[in-house]
Amino acid sequence: MKIKSVRARVFQWKGKTVPPQGNFCSNAMDLVYSKTESMSTFRFHSWTVVEIETDDGIVGIGNVALAPKIAKAIIDEYLAPLVVGQDPWDYEYLWQRMYRATHAWGRKGVTMAAISAVDLAIWDILGKSVNKPVFKLLGGRTKEKIPCYYSKLYRTDLKEMQDEAQKFLDQGFKAFKMRFGYGPAHLQHGVQENLKSVEAIREVIGYDTDLMLECYMGWNLEYAKRMLPKLAKYEPRWLEEPVIADDIDGYAELNAMNIIPISGGEHEFSLYGFKQLLDKKAVSVVQYDTNRVGGITAAHKINALCEAHSVPVIPHAGQMHNYHLTMSTLASPMAEYFPIFDVEVGNELFWYIFDGEPIAENGFLQLRDDVPGLGLSIKTEYLDQFDIIE
Ligand SMILES: O=C(O)[C@H](O)[C@H](O)[C@@H](O)CO
Numbered sequence: 001m002k003i004k005s006v007r008a009r010v011f012q013w014k015g016k017t018v019p020p021q022g023n024f025c026s027n028a029m030d031l032v033y034s035k036t037e038s039m040s041t042f043r044f045h046s047w048t049v050v051e052i053e054t055d056d057g058i059v060g061i062g063n064v065a066l067a068p069k070i071a072k073a074i075i076d077e078y079l080a081p082l083v084v085g086q087d088p089w090d091y092e093y094l095w096q097r098m099y100r101a102t103h104a105w106g107r108k109g110v111t112m113a114a115i116s117a118v119d120l121a122i123w124d125i126l127g128k129s130v131n132k133p134v135f136k137l138l139g140g141r142t143k144e145k146i147p148c149y150y151s152k153l154y155r156t157d158l159k160e161m162q163d164e165a166q167k168f169l170d171q172g173f174k175a176f177k178m179r180f181g182y183g184p185a186h187l188q189h190g191v192q193e194n195l196k197s198v199e200a201i202r203e204v205i206g207y208d209t210d211l212m213l214e215c216y217m218g219w220n221l222e223y224a225k226r227m228l229p230k231l232a233k234y235e236p237r238w239l240e241e242p243v244i245a246d247d248i249d250g251y252a253e254l255n256a257m258n259i260i261p262i263s264g265g266e267h268e269f270s271l272y273g274f275k276q277l278l279d280k281k282a283v284s285v286v287q288y289d290t291n292r293v294g295g296i297t298a299a300h301k302i303n304a305l306c307e308a309h310s311v312p313v314i315p316h317a318g319q320m321h322n323y324h325l326t327m328s329t330l331a332s333p334m335a336e337y338f339p340i341f342d343v344e345v346g347n348e349l350f351w352y353i354f355d356g357e358p359i360a361e362n363g364f365l366q367l368r369d370d371v372p373g374l375g376l377s378i379k380t381e382y383l384d385q386f387d388i389i390e
């Protein structure tokens, strides 16, 4: 079997979107004085879909959501020529070709995301060519079904957040991730608002339900050290990305305080990136995203590294490309899950592009043994809501 063609298309949403809510999530831009609402830099309404076709007509589908137009340019210009004409079963060789050919400028960030998208499509081909789901090629079924946590609870009016939590508690979710809206730039008022929001959600979900707290790199080390003791009484399962991804020593210092487990990884890349996080004990939960970190070829290796360090893997953002990794290893106990909502930030946009994503039932997800590859196809229902850039 040989790879015949690589097609990368950018799906740019032009449909209805929920207008930006101020302070819906603290983020790295909060610390940079800006006249515009800092969250405006943090809405992504396009997605790149990669389709790789083989000489015997199998089409594998990959995807990338980080800087989709740049990712497409990297795929078209640099990665496609490296894999066309090659055997997709030589996936490690192909991965190394892409990684090393772009290493001088691409070992972190959008190039690794572009490599991930090509790698996902290759693994989709492998599964389809032997009529097996991808997780069966990685380690098989390690769980009857995948526990997942409800992920949204953007910071808004506290009553609205409580109603949202109640609605999904009633749907059987046993774990929730909420977003802080405030950070160092919002002074003591922000500290109080952050604590009020956690109090409000705990009031609804109680303490026999997991609660995770998301900062999305919006704090700094000094602020996080002040907040951890104040948050401890709410018994969060983890505090996510308190500082920017490059501040690995900051992560390690916070994690070593042993007050609340620190999680991160959605903005880290490659096996080496996670070796560094684990060697420094920077995180207690690893959260790579398989469509960023280097695809399935890289994520599978990182799963083994995490197993050796006894650090759980709970990939960022859910979606099929992560569920196969969670299903195939005991090192990954659960998945993140973004339910279907109107298009807002972009975390939910994949629902409008792909068919095949599993719907959570009672806080669990299921992958089928009889669906080959990654199990996704391109949805036709919303195609008219997208501008598609070839
Ligand atoms: O962990 C996450 O889900 C991410 O940080 C989200 O993509 C981001 O939107 C913060 O809500």
Ligand SMILES: [Mg+2]
Residues within 6 Å of the ligand: 214, 216, 240, 241, 266, 316
């Ligand atoms: Mg996150």
